[in-house]
Amino acid sequence: MRISLKSIRQLSAEQISTRVLYVLLAVIVLLFGAFFLIGYDIPYDEDPTFNAPMFTDAVLVFIYMLVLATVGITAYAVYRSIKGRDKTSDTINNIPAAKIVWLTTGLTAASLLLTFLLGSSEPVMVNGVKYADVFWLKATDMFINTALILLFVAVCGVVFGLSGYNRKVNLNK
Incomplete structure (x- = not known):
């Protein structure tokens, strides 16, 4: 199955949002599954009473990416709303x-x-x-x-x- 811009444009907004939701859910489940199941009990170097899970950086980077994408999409939606608004x-x-x-x-x-x-x-x-x-x-x-x-x-x-x-x-x- 090949994904192209032309095939994406033929999808309805509901179909696109459903696919984005499924992809995000899959990434979240895999990432948090790896976070809790792989290397979760590694002691923190400076204070061994705390844990330093192996995938902490991956979770943080993913969260930062989601926040940046959300801010960008929100700004774009506001821009389109203002630009395309019917003044009448x-x-x-x-x-x-x-x-x-x-x-x-x-x-x-x-x-x-x-x-x-x-x-x-x-x-x-x-x-x-x-x-x-x-x-x-x-x-x-x-x-x-x-x-x-x-x-x-x-x-x-x-x-x-x-x-x-x-x-x-x-x-x-």
């Missing part, structure tokens, strides 16, 4: 798309700012050493708490969508 209509298929975009962007930005400002700067113990870098402690709290807030809002949106109540309310006002 903010409603697509009777859905207030512009409102949703602005509310999502605003909620994310407000959550990031608020959770950073309210984040804890209390030092924590990491591998027996007190870690007290205020910026990174607050940044960690920011990302964790923003993710929780956005997950909660997403669950509320799904429940609202499944309730049928949204059909009774005119959201295009």
